[in-house]
Amino acid sequence: MGLYHNRPHVQDIRRMKARGEKISMLFVTTPDEAAAAAAAGIHMLSIEGRFFDATMREAAGDCFVQVGLPYGGWGSFNGRPLATAEDYLRAAFHYAGIGGDAYYCAASYDIQKTLADNHIPVVGHIGLIPSYISWTGWRAVGKAADEALALWRHTQKLEEIGVFAAELEVVPDRIAAFLAQNSSLVMLGMGAGPHADAQYLFTEDVCGYGLNHKPRHGKVYRNLGPELARLQEARIEAFRAFKADVDGGTYPAPEHVVPVKDEEYEAFLKAAQG
Incomplete structure (x- = not known):
């Protein structure tokens, strides 16, 4: 990986938030999807670690790439689940060597802080967090005042430990607006309304070939499923x-x-x- 490139840096994404610019983001799983996103001018890509390699980085072109670090039993790195801060550090440094720009981590605060303390741009998660689903179920999070307050406290904690951004998933629009406007975190909204800093969708929803339940926030722009x-x-x-x-x-x-x-x-x- 070259040290110099044309894709955005963390500070560029932060400046886009500060200027109120619209940020587009897609979850991709193949080089073809990544290359199409780059050709379309999508700003940010989310790529799970298991899909991220040199071919994916090249296909992603000038897109800012968030690499997903697998959480616990949701995935593995080098054949074992990530469990300790050292595990996460090793994984993040590995993907940084390939050309990742930031790293999604839904682990504990101490692990997220360890990554941030080592100058790794961390993307946390607020709202509906799939790896915590036993606590919340598959539903919007933050519709009740006490739950919304918990989201705000979580946001403050992530900011305090040095997290750069957060996926903001299935949160009421006015709560999302408050969080985005009152925090330095770049809020990557998925089902969080128009006031999140970025609008984030899965390619399978955008292209209409997803086999899973279509979420409320999903929008099909081209129905490639039949083809x-x-x-x-x-x-x-x-x-x-x-x-x-x-x-x-x-x-x-x-x-x-x-x-x-x-x-x-x-x-x-x-x-x-x-």
Whole structure:
């Protein structure tokens, strides 16, 4: 990875927040998705660590990339779940070497602080946090005053320990506006209304090929689901035809093989057998 590049730095993203600029963000899982986002001028990408490698970094072009550090049993790094601050540091430094720009971490405050203390740009999580789902269930978080206050206290704590940004997921719009306007954290809104600092969606929702439940905040801009299903069926048909050829002995045919002249083959046999 080169030390110098044209993509934004943390300070650039912070300045965009300060100026009230709109920030677009997508979750991508393949180089094709990352390259399409870069070509479209998307500002930020979220890429889970298990998908992030040099190919993904190159495909992401000038996009600012948040790398997701797997939490506990939600993933692993080097074959083991992340559990300690040292585990998270090793993972973050590894992905930094590939070209990550910031690192999503939903672990405890002490682990997030350890990362921040080591000058690693940390993205926390506020609201509906999938890895904490046993506590909240799949629902909006912050509709009651006491729960909204807990979100504000959480925001203050993240700011205090040096976190740079936070995914703000499925939070009432006016609560999200208060959090974004009263905190230095760059609020990456997913289902958090128009006043979050960034608008963050999953590619599978934007392109209409998601198989999971479509969230309230999801919006399909192009419905690629039927086309991808057609391509998959065509792929299966091609594979079946290939297998049938192999089973029937019709592949490879003479046009698919490399010939050898008779005299060369005879010379080879004589040498090999003699």
